[in-house]
Amino acid sequence: MILEVSVIIPTYNRRAMLLEAIHSVLAQNTGAFELIVIDDGSTDGTQNHLTRFGKTFRFERIEHCGPAAGRNRGVELARAPLIAFLDSDDLWAPTKLERQLAFMRENPGCAISQTDEVWIRNGRRVNPGVRHRKRAGNIFIDSLRTCLISMSCTMMRTVLFRSLGGFDEVMLAAEDYDLWLRILIDHEAGLLDEPLVTRRGGHRDQTSATTPAIDRFRILALTKLLTDDRLSPMRRAAVVEVLAEKCRIYAGGLARRGRIDQARFYEHIADQAPNWPPAKIGCAVKSIRSALHEIPDEC
Structure with a gap:
């Protein structure tokens, strides 16, 4: 099968949630992907627990530098023309890659797209506010006040990511907000309006909880x-x-x-x-x- 997309999961001290995220990728209906997991210097035994997967995916451990560095390293290793990111606390539906790859094939001029998502906070489903609802097209100005692209929902052209230099590694938070805005200057956002991602929030190690003054x-x-x-x-x-x-x-x-x-x-x-x-x-x-x-x- 032709390799179409490189899936990149950065992680730091989220052993249990990471295993669930990995399983959600390996359960995809399509096999046209490679999975790359970057361990950002975890101290919770993540590396030892990943040995159970054998050579099912590529794994690399780096010095703790933050999620931007982990994602950038993942893209350095990526071999596919498309990349998709998954945060280690989120999950994909089994059809996520299959449906989004079809969307990108049907829209060859689309440089970046996302799916819809389900929000779970502290184990309970919640509805996002109106300002967070996803939309397609020219969303640059709307994205200045609210980040309208979700990391785990995103698929983009690898060449575009590399041409912009990737995520700014100085930024320990809002690195996604920064990159999406740089992309949205020249590109409209595509939207596959299907809830194919589960976004899990409310846990203590979220960036919003651990990084002051975002x-x-x-x-x-x-x-x-x-x-x-x-x-x-x-x-x-x-x-x-x-x-x-x-x-x-x-x-x-x-x-x-x-x-x-x-x-x-x-x-x-x-x-x-x-x-x-x-x-x-x-x-x-x-x-x-x-x-x-x-x-x-x-x-």
């Missing part, structure tokens, strides 16, 4: 966009508006906790963003990257 990573993503000459004037104005909003909200949280210098830094970004010359934006990106190495209080 908006600081979104601020970096938005500032980076302002260096991209592919932005139209209308889209640039939309990016500036959302960037200023997020900077002022984050700055307010910093100020309430006595971090006055940091608060002023983000207020300055909000003030300057509408009229930034390119050289100043580049300096701001570097400064924000440096600030990410500090461990903030919860904001």
Whole structure:
């Protein structure tokens, strides 16, 4: 069978959930895939437990660097023209790959697509809010405030991922938000409107629970966009508006906790963003990257 898609699962200390995720991939109705599991330095015995699968999939252990690095390494190893990501706490329906591969074949101009999903939180099904509902087409501006592409639902052209340099490994959170926005500048999102993914939330090791002040990573993503000459004037104005909003909200949280210098830094970004010359934006990106190495209080 022709290899059509490389499936990439990064994982860190999620041994039990990972095994369930792997089983959901191996149970797919199509065999036109390879599975690549990247262990991001787990300390819970993940590597030993994966030996039961033998050579069913490719496995590599790396030094703990975060999910962005794990996914990037997976794509480096990928051999197929398409890639699909699965978070180690999520599950696929048995027809997920088969149906999405058919969608991509039927839409050869589609660079990135996703399926619909079911949300489970603390073991119970919940309905996503209206702003989270998936949609197809030109969703760049809508995606500035809410990440509208779900990692475990995504399938994309491998060449596109590599051309954009993959996920930003400095970003310990919102790395998906960052990459999707860079893709959506030039590409519309395809949607297979079938709930073929189970998204499991509410557990203590979720990024949203373990990484404080996630908006600081979104601020970096938005500032980076302002260096991209592919932005139209209308889209640039939309990016500036959302960037200023997020900077002022984050700055307010910093100020309430006595971090006055940091608060002023983000207020300055909000003030300057509408009229930034390119050289100043580049300096701001570097400064924000440096600030990410500090461990903030919860904001």
